[in-house]
Amino acid sequence: MTALLVLEDGRVFEGTPYGAVGETFGEMVFNTGMTGYQETLTDPSYHRQIVAMTAPHIGNTGVNDEDPESGRVWVAGYVVREPSRIPSNWRSRRTLDDYLRDQGVVGIAMPGTRALTRHLRERGAMRAGVFSEGGDIGELVERVRRSPGMEGADLAREVSTAEPYVVPARGRKRFTVAAVDLGIKAMTPERMSERGCEVHVLPATVTAADILALDPDGVFFSNGPGDPATADYAVESLREVLDAGVPFFGICFGNQILGRALGLGTYKLRYGHRGVNQPVQDRRTGKVEISAHNHGFAVRAPLDGPFETPYGAAEVSHVNLNDDCVEGLRLLDRPAFSVQYHPEAAAGPHDAAYLFDEFCELMERRRERGSGAQRVSPPASEAQSFGAPQARRSATEDTDDKKGAKGA
């Protein structure tokens, strides 16, 4: 049986059916990670996207019970080159093929994944369809063209939790965090929980009043799918959070929401960043983090220095060294920052985990100063060793000292 992957510009790839049999539509994107397919499949940010893996062998370690990033597979379709015939890993519980079939995910195994990637690189992400049983190509192209695109798609609401839930703090509880689920991955509250945060995960459309009613030490906006320009509800609630002076941290979609709340624009990248090897530079320290990415949109902001916003001066804190894309924003006079990439990793390297520490430091400092203090700027970390907790602590002390001197 010949399965087909059909792109909206008429390019067609042949392969064999993989996973569930049927047909599916979505935005065609590629992911360059060589590990972590299970995390990728279950990442809500991939909602309505057909994901092609550039790594040829997929499914080798099967599917286990520990690594999913959410309760289900979110990708709309899956494109691989060499599906594994057997799983081999001590934690594996089932094959990827069975898992995709159980989850109703239509896939295709095809030799042309590199050609597809090159095509998307040159032409940009586009709509596509996977058809397990093939069909008339002209007709299939038409159907792909009629399927909805990603620009203007309001998807965060579709993937968000319906009901609030709490992820308890691991060990001694230090903070209460209100985390707005725009498509949150399981690892994100986990990273906060292991730092002593009790995380209240809230639906995407939660109001600022409901958020602040929790009296949180900090507010978090998660990653998520779709076009940030459609998420005005989230922008509105974030603005109120900023007005209240509660420390804020955002990831990915959350970064785009902060950008929009600051009055910045967002735009769609030609083919996005999806993988686990992207070099991001922390502009305060000059250090480079190898980071996990999954974004098709980005914030447009001045790279040449601080700029004014309704919430005071802000700056681009992180940039992608590959293409100078804005990877992080920071308010200079208020406790709010966000990054476009994924410090929670899963899949991906843990280089940026320090950002969760910085969020905790913001919350800590605000608490020390009493909740009324609004003018707290984030720690200007000058740590020489970004992964080393000791160096980080001393850097923070430095900052505090300076602040102390200033206050005196």
Next chain:
Amino acid sequence: MPKRTDIRSVMVIGSGPIVIGQACEFDYSGTQACRILRSEGFRVILVNSNPATIMTDPEFADATYVEPITPDIVEKIIAKERPDALLPTLGGQTALNTAVALHEAGVLDKYGVELIGADIDAIQAGENRERFKEIVAKVAAERGLNAESARSAICHTMDECLAAAGELGYPVVVRPSFTMGGAGSGFAHDEQELRRIAGAGLDASPTTEVLLEESILGWKEYELEVMRDRHDNVVIVCSIENIDPMGVHTGDSVTVAPALTLTDREYQNMRDVAIAVIREVGVDTGGCNIQFAVDPETGRMIVIEMNPRVSRSSALASKATGFPIAKIAAKLAIGYTLDEIPNDITKETPASFEPSLDYIVVKVPRFAFEKFAGADQTLTTHMKSVGEAMAIGRSFPEALQKALRSLEKKGSSFSWAGEPGDLDELLEACRRPHDGRLRTMQQAIRAGATPEQVHEATSVDPWFVDQLFAIDEVARSITALDRPTLELAKRHGFSDAQIAEILGVPEPEVRSARHELGVRPVYNTVDTCAAEFAARTPYLYSTYDEETEVPVGDRPKVIILGSGPNRIGQGIEFDYACVHASFELARAGYETVMVNCNPETVSTDYDTSDRLYFEPLTLEDVLEVVHAEQQTGPVAGVIVQLGGQTPLGLAQALKDAGVPVVGTSPESIHLAEDRGAFGRVLAEAGLPAPKHGTATTVDQAKAVAEEIGYPVLVRPSYVLGGAGMAIVYDEDTLGAYMAKAASEHPVLIDRFLDDAIEIDVDALFDGEELYLGGVMEHIEEAGIHSGDSACALPPITLGGFDIKRIRSATEAIARGVGVRGLLNVQYAMASNVLYVLEANPRASRTVPFVSKATAVPLAKAAARLMLGATIAELRAEGMLPAGYDGGTLPLDAPVAVKEAVLPFNRFRGVDIVLGPEMRSTGEVMGIDEFFGTAFAKSQAAAYGALPTKGRAFVSVANKDKRAMIFPVKALADLGFEILATEGTAEVLRRNGVRAKIVRKHSDGTGPGGEPTIVRRILDGEVDLIVNTPFGSPGQGGPRLDGYEIRTAAVNRGIACITTVQGLAAAVQGIQHIVRGDIDVCSLQEHARRLRD
């Protein structure tokens, strides 16, 4: 942080001769480093004793010292050149150990030399196993990571070893400290094995220290290649997974990149540990690698070791990913940070990223057990392979099958011919790791093994086992030459030859059917980023995918075929020639295209040629590359004479397929290779050859030998490195040889000239004029393969008249054969007659040596000649000297001595006698004003410095007794105590040398327990051995005594001189050392003197 401006000159130390465990990967890394440092404006001072390397080309450094890499010599170079900094991390363990020695001796402080790219404390922390264990435990505890060390004990004596093994339980792993390539390590299953292995390990370790460790046999084994800059940015360049689980040295394992059986959580844990460990160890800047073992049942992870330097795996990782580790390590050492260095391949993105692969890389080791009869062929933690091949494919089966055929060794590819054999026997064979175990597994699968059985027998991860089953299923589905079958087979890496074998049809039939159906490979780019960004650097591999990425060019293209995996007899020397051709032809306006599959080499660096195809060197793969290139522009020619026998063997078939082979034509190659035809060439020129004949049967052989007289030299035609060559003294031995040698090619039988001087010549010929590149006189007796014998250039005992005869004979051969390019001729001078032994119309192993000794780039000149230039033109350009050549070197030209380096210390139990079959892995050069000092340097570089005091043992043949007196007397005058066998001692005493008589080996231990000389050597009581062989080999008696003595010498690493010329040379050398006037001189200085 930009480049440092406080240092202006940098010394780079190379890795010396090619030995098992330290091969040409360090030429690759060192060459990259030198290129980078020079392009950044530093004065580069290079030390490397290996003349076959590209890094020692004078153009890669400002001052190139082909001198022994010993602390005292390096100190002399430092004193003379006064470098600001020393970069020791790119020359393997040799360079690192030398740097540590220089530091400890206070030399670096004394001359104010800063160590860059490394930190002494970090080196010691990384290499000291106890400290390393503490580090692993510390980072695991602090960071909450899954990492530990194997339970172990450090031992300094045998008693400590026995006690520790009692605690850990057998089997235990034995690892000596501070040795390279795992030398001296192994598994001990019981006390007897422990005594043997640990005893050798205590000897091999410079600190008399071994580590005993719990067994983690059968665990999964991984490696990460890491880079760190001085701003503490860290990237993982590549993960490598060993298919052979723990128990087999990584260098001997089949490995795959990227790792294929780890979840992201496991991989990220490994990554976190790697980064935390190198931070804690304090690796300053540059590359390092770190090895892990993972328990397949529980995921428990053990950190095995780390190397705080560029390693063999770094070379593999560089080729596997396109991330040039050595080049970037050099940049980091001089102050840059990763984010400041652009990624060469994309040009747009920085080097501070982690490559993403959309293909699979497989590396397979190449062994040479056939050269070492009696060697234990079981693979252990002690590396035994002599080379490796790498292949790239879009799937594991494709990459694996390409890699296996890249080995170019009969029986290395999977096969479905004949009966697989008995299942139980095959499974039993699989239990013991051995060369070709994957093929044994494949045969077991054919014989009906289940996946569980194969996994149980080998501990190979079930995923890889399943892939072998997938390959087997595809093989079984091949029943016809149709498109779906061919596409499926090709995507699983099957060659036309394999398909032909399965279908029982000739290979060309498969190829033509495939071409008619249009089933051809496309070429994908190795781009570091899985196609996320456009690649600017054309580094390509074939696969049966959808789009080809070969760029269109307008310049005429020259395709250079490389030499494939290193093996004994075909190594770095040929890569040197290929790389030179590529550089020179690019300069002359051609677009150069390199085809090779050896990841250790400079030729497979993506910026050596305009385009690199990482491909097996089989006819099929080469024809497809030629086809792909012809699709995008005109191909001016394919060069086959520089890569050794591998490409030469393809010449005729390529020409038959219409490929333009340039240089010496395939017909001419045949003329030189075919005994009968070559005999006619010699006859026409009036040149004598030893009496010879050709035979295909035992009876024919006996008749031929009868006629020409014993001893005879026998060998198969069309071989390199003297494979299968032997000197035969009687009919019985001849019969046995013929019975074994049976093959499609006839056996050549030559009269063996017992007491001849052997001479090697490298020359260039343009059809009209001859350029005599160099005339080398062997120092060893005749009958030892030229690759294994020491030689001197200019020849030390040949006069002008002899050279004239050699010149005219060489010219006659070149003309008669029809050479265009390089020619190597071997002569023997006996009773003043110059016999022609053989001629090879190709680059020889000695081309780099001759080029460096005479300061003339022979391989570059050859490449130009092949494409139409003349010797006169090259003289006019200045590439060749105008007024002289290698036969007319001025009398004050320096003398260069080449010495071979043999791997006997790796193969215990092997008969170490040198013979006509080559067994050396590498070579060194000593160069100086006089022969004696040059010889002393060559010995120091190969085996450690000549002794200047102690005991010398002398035992010589009668014919040598007169000539020996004077030099032995000189030794005695230098203060040596002289030991001698009875006959030799008598002669010495009569001549006033007080020689003490010692028992021969054949005498056995004396009645009072007096040890034989062999025992005394083994006990370390002898510092210098002079033993010229006599008696007939294979007959016992004095000849056998000599062999025992030499074996003992090799085991103890004692200098052993086997000719009177060598003795005279050694004495001169020792005198110079004693007087302290061994000077160092760079190749550039030598060249200046020569050309002025």
